[in-house]
Amino acid sequence: MPHSLSNLRNTFATLFAVFVLSSLPAAVAADIKMPPGLPPYGPMRLPEAPKVKGETLSNGLTVWLVQQNNLPKAAITLTLRGGYCADPADARGISDLLAATVKLGTSSMTARQIAERSQASGGDLKAAASTENLTLSIEPLAEHVSDAIALLADLATHASFPDGEVELAKKNLLSSIQQNESDPKFLAQRAFGRIHYGDHPYGVVSPTSAMVEHASPESLRKLYSDTFLPNQAVIVIVGAIDPPAALGAIHSSFDHWSSSARAGAGSTAAAPSEPVSAAEKKVFFVPRPGSVQTALLLGAPAPVRTDPDYSALEVANAIYGGMFGSRLTKNIREDKGYTYSPYSYLDINGKAGVVITREDVRNAVTGPSYKETIFELNRMATAPVGDQELTSAKRYLLGTLGFRLQSRTSVARRLATLWVYGLDTQFIRKDADDIMSATAVQVQQASQRYLAPDKMTVVAVGEDKVVHEQFAPFSLPVVDAPKP
Amino acid sequence: MFLPRRALLFLVPATLLAALSVSSACAATNFSIPLQQKTLPNGLTVIVSEDHSAPTFGLCIAYRIGFRLEPEGKTGFAHLFEHMMFEGTPVSPKGTMDHIIEGGGGNLNGDTRWDYTEYIETAPVSALDPVLWLEADRMKALDFSTKNLDNQRQVVEEEVRVNVLNRPYGLFFAIDLPMKAYDTYPDSHNFYGDFRDLDAASIEDVRAFYYKYYAPNNAVMAVAGDVKAEEVFAKVEKYFASVPRREVPPLLQVVEKEQTAERHAVEEDKLANLPALAVGYRLPDRNSKDAVVGAVTGELLHNGEASLLYQHLVKEKQVAVSVDGGANWPLGNPFEYNGPTLLTTFLVEPQGTSAAKVLAAYDETIQQLATKGPTAEQLARVQTKMRSDLYDEMEQPINRASLIAHAALFDGNAARINTIPADIDKITPSDVQAFAQKYLVPRNRTVVERNPAPKPPAQKAGG
Numbered sequence: 001m002p003h004s005l006s007n008l009r010n011t012f013a014t015l016f017a018v019f020v021l022s023s024l025p026a027a028v029a030a031d032i033k034m035p036p037g038l039p040p041y042g043p044m045r046l047p048e049a050p051k052v053k054g055e056t057l058s059n060g061l062t063v064w065l066v067q068q069n070n071l072p073k074a075a076i077t078l079t080l081r082g083g084y085c086a087d088p089a090d091a092r093g094i095s096d097l098l099a100a101t102v103k104l105g106t107s108s109m110t111a112r113q114i115a116e117r118s119q120a121s122g123g124d125l126k127a128a129a130s131t132e133n134l135t136l137s138i139e140p141l142a143e144h145v146s147d148a149i150a151l152l153a154d155l156a157t158h159a160s161f162p163d164g165e166v167e168l169a170k171k172n173l174l175s176s177i178q179q180n181e182s183d184p185k186f187l188a189q190r191a192f193g194r195i196h197y198g199d200h201p202y203g204v205v206s207p208t209s210a211m212v213e214h215a216s217p218e219s220l221r222k223l224y225s226d227t228f229l230p231n232q233a234v235i236v237i238v239g240a241i242d243p244p245a246a247l248g249a250i251h252s253s254f255d256h257w258s259s260s261a262r263a264g265a266g267s268t269a270a271a272p273s274e275p276v277s278a279a280e281k282k283v284f285f286v287p288r289p290g291s292v293q294t295a296l297l298l299g300a301p302a303p304v305r306t307d308p309d310y311s312a313l314e315v316a317n318a319i320y321g322g323m324f325g326s327r328l329t330k331n332i333r334e335d336k337g338y339t340y341s342p343y344s345y346l347d348i349n350g351k352a353g354v355v356i357t358r359e360d361v362r363n364a365v366t367g368p369s370y371k372e373t374i375f376e377l378n379r380m381a382t383a384p385v386g387d388q389e390l391t392s393a394k395r396y397l398l399g400t401l402g403f404r405l406q407s408r409t410s411v412a413r414r415l416a417t418l419w420v421y422g423l424d425t426q427f428i429r430k431d432a433d434d435i436m437s438a439t440a441v442q443v444q445q446a447s448q449r450y451l452a453p454d455k456m457t458v459v460a461v462g463e464d465k466v467v468h469e470q471f472a473p474f475s476l477p478v479v480d481a482p483k484p
Numbered sequence: 485m486f487l488p489r490r491a492l493l494f495l496v497p498a499t500l501l502a503a504l505s506v507s508s509a510c511a512a513t514n515f516s517i518p519l520q521q522k523t524l525p526n527g528l529t530v531i532v533s534e535d536h537s538a539p540t541f542g543l544c545i546a547y548r549i550g551f552r553l554e555p556e557g558k559t560g561f562a563h564l565f566e567h568m569m570f571e572g573t574p575v576s577p578k579g580t581m582d583h584i585i586e587g588g589g590g591n592l593n594g595d596t597r598w599d600y601t602e603y604i605e606t607a608p609v610s611a612l613d614p615v616l617w618l619e620a621d622r623m624k625a626l627d628f629s630t631k632n633l634d635n636q637r638q639v640v641e642e643e644v645r646v647n648v649l650n651r652p653y654g655l656f657f658a659i660d661l662p663m664k665a666y667d668t669y670p671d672s673h674n675f676y677g678d679f680r681d682l683d684a685a686s687i688e689d690v691r692a693f694y695y696k697y698y699a700p701n702n703a704v705m706a707v708a709g710d711v712k713a714e715e716v717f718a719k720v721e722k723y724f725a726s727v728p729r730r731e732v733p734p735l736l737q738v739v740e741k742e743q744t745a746e747r748h749a750v751e752e753d754k755l756a757n758l759p760a761l762a763v764g765y766r767l768p769d770r771n772s773k774d775a776v777v778g779a780v781t782g783e784l785l786h787n788g789e790a791s792l793l794y795q796h797l798v799k800e801k802q803v804a805v806s807v808d809g810g811a812n813w814p815l816g817n818p819f820e821y822n823g824p825t826l827l828t829t830f831l832v833e834p835q836g837t838s839a840a841k842v843l844a845a846y847d848e849t850i851q852q853l854a855t856k857g858p859t860a861e862q863l864a865r866v867q868t869k870m871r872s873d874l875y876d877e878m879e880q881p882i883n884r885a886s887l888i889a890h891a892a893l894f895d896g897n898a899a900r901i902n903t904i905p906a907d908i909d910k911i912t913p914s915d916v917q918a919f920a921q922k923y924l925v926p927r928n929r930t931v932v933e934r935n936p937a938p939k940p941p942a943q944k945a946g947g
Contacts, residue, residue, distance in 0.1 A: 122872025337638025392587035399589020
């Protein structure tokens with residue numbers, strides 16, 4: 001398909017109450033002329049904010065429930081502060097192995113019984129670690145919600161890490177790391193994380209093979225007991241539930257979960273120091289012999305969600321590379337045909353974020369693609385955006401946020417993310433308002449601060465000879481990216 | 485992306501409600517989505533599914549044209565053509581449609597598959613009129629610009645590079661496997677396209693293909709979401725009534741020779757680090773009762789970590805690190821095809837095993853099904869899971885519209901999506917056992933091994 005819905009996948013969708021935009025005629029055109037006869041848009045109305053019923057259990061577990069009744073399903077997530085940031089300093093990323101093994105046995109169930117119980121509820125039990133949290137999730141049929149809650153509680157309180165299961169999970173995670181080594185996107189992201197964040201855990205995208213080899217059932221049990229603490233966790237359920245009944249099920253499954261003496265662990269990391277790499281003006285190269293495309297990544301620091309620049313940068317990102325009608329896509333895809341799916345996105349953690357451009361371009365146009373990308377970044381930073389593209393980007397962002405609010409899984413995940421960062425619904429409402437009120441001047445200021453070409457760390461993954469030759473005309477030294 | 489937007493799906497009703505349910509929904513087993521249908525005088529079928537839970541809608545127009553109908557010498561053309569549907573019309577030049585839909589708060593996309601090509605949008609309901617107007621506009625004429633064709637040819641070739649030529653495994657389980665499994669051109673060509681065929685495509689080809697297949701009487705449109713059916717019918721009448729009905733060629737009846745022996749191929753992969761294997765069994769005709777059994781069997785074998793193949797190959801024998809697959813996988817669900825298709829498995833092996841060992845373990849799982857069938861409990865669990873997966877597919881209006889349009893396109897009956905659960909619920913363990921005995925046999929399958937090529941020494945820079 002020609003368009004990738006994943007273009008905006010990493011923008012941060014929000015929650016907001018009914019939000020009525022004025023009825024604009026479709027023909028607000030400046031550069032793009034509206035076709036004769038096109039009917040106008042009606043007044044745009046966005047979905048209401050999910051009504052969250054919150055409660056905290058006596059052991060500190062936060063409970064957030066949202067009733068959404070149009071389908072007999074629910075999304076449940078149990079999210080814990082932790083993840084790579086809370087991993088031991090010599091094993092950043094090892095939470096991936098904790099996630100892979102936590103569902104492989106409890107004091108009363110085998111791995112197979114857990115998988116079968118999950119399937120019988122209509123759900124796929126998933127466990128995943130990321131930079132600042134670890135999440136267990138499942139989407140059961142409505143009539144099996146209490147059973148799914150009990151299943152999650154059993155994993156959270158009685159995981160057993162059997163020797164044989166841990167051994168096999170280690171082997172399979174090593175295989176998966178080996179597979180990642182052939183994936184250009186993974187190689188680009190890993191190199192960028194290392195260069196941009198240095199040793200800070202925000203730069204970690206995966207454990208190393210050595211870390212996985214060194215892990216043991218004992219080390220996993222320790223990490224588990226440090227991470228799975230009720231006062232460091234939130235359970236979010238979104239779907240066809242009766243909230244009092246769901247709360248009752250949560251009480252009966254989770255009340256016995258006690259906070260150990262380690263309560264308070266799993267805190268998020270300190271803010272990373274300013275990256276210095278961008279000022280160095282070079283291209284970081286990752287070899288991938290046999291590549292017929294170069295995977296390019298350009299990344300720079302971006303503000304956290306509470307920063308006054310944040311919403312203006314969201315709008316700037318949409319105009320630059322975040323939507324199909326963006327400048328980058330128009331230029332290097334729809335005009336020049338260099339690439340299939342270029343995109344840019346914001347990737348924001350609790351104390352720092354980045355704005356990333358990604359494109360896979362055929363070998364012979366690696367240099368020209370880089371040149372056009374820099375041209376578009378520079379244009380964002382040095383000239384105001386037009387009225388038409390500004391209006392369009394704002395409406396696109398709000399519409400897309402509304403679209404995501406229709407997914408139970410997406411709402412549950414976003415609520416959990418808010419909780420991890422200590423943010424509340426009020427903040428989110430402000431974010432939606434800020435998108436609509438962002439002016440061309442604010443968008444340009446944000447672009448100057450965060451999208452200017454001289455802020456960018458550049459990574460190229462591909463054929464050695466191709467990358468060196470293609471960057472030669474730019475007088476940019478091509479240096480090997482640091483080893484992972 | 486051009487591979488499926490979604491994973492598998494499908495259904496089954498009638499599990500017991502727990503006595504102490506936390507569900508507030510009415511009996512889940514009675515859940516079905518409302519459908520209202522109308523056909524315009526020009527033959528365009530329109531189906532509306534109202535859901536007023538959020539002020540948005542999803543829309544899908546599916547045309548009865550896919551890879552299978554691509555002429556010889558024009559591999560990849562149906563998909564290249566799909567790109568041209570986004571390249572403007574005489575009244576709405578390239579870029580206008582993207583701008584209007586995104587600027588209305590929406591998203592748009594397209595997919596090409598073996599038996600259909602679909603165009604999909606989702607947006608706040610405030611953009612319904614402009615979206616319908618734009619779809620009607622591109623059903624009347626295209627811009628037919630050589631410049632835009634040249635541009636999209638390049639874009640599609642980059643798409644093939646990113647998804648096939650520069651990617652480990654290169655979708656061999658979706659492209660190479662059916663090419664080996666079938667003998668006739670329609671079923672066994674490279675649907676993404678040989679570059680020489682893509683390069684040879686002309687604007688005259690685009691024009692001819694458009695007027696041959698992109699007629700209102702060769703399409704189904706579904707709208708799901710916060711809309712009133714009568715209002716949608718009136719709007720569709722207003723915007724589409726002037727699109728003329730056209731003569732459409734009858735659907736191709738492809739007859740494959742019966743397979744008489746197992747087929748086997750071995751390929752090298754210059755990018756992958758671990759060996760992989762794909763297995764494809766030819767499935768029965770989609771309208772047969774056996775096809776439904778095939779769908780259920782596919783999920784028994786592949787759906788999640790409780791599946792038979794995951795448990796046996798990954799956990800017990802440890803000859804695979806991942807297993808995926810199903811009926812008509814990965815280019816659709818078990819009901820979205822209109823000609824021959826496979827029950828496919830794709831698995832990645834750990835270093836140091838052999839394809840023979842993997843296949844031996846694979847055959848043990850199949851043998852178990854053929855000699856004993858699944859247990860009643862295994863089957864019931866999978867039926868529950870398929871129903872739950874179907875509801876996931878119905879959640880977002882854009883996906884719901886797609887599901888409805890496909891059912892109407894292939895069955896002439898959108899309500900099929902509400903009745904398939906009952907069909908699946910009828911399947912018994914002995915049905916699965918009989919299916920395994922009849923279809924899951926070596927002479928009905930194709931195996932493609934994909935092994936990492938010896939790595940060339942890293943080149944030195946600087947020449």
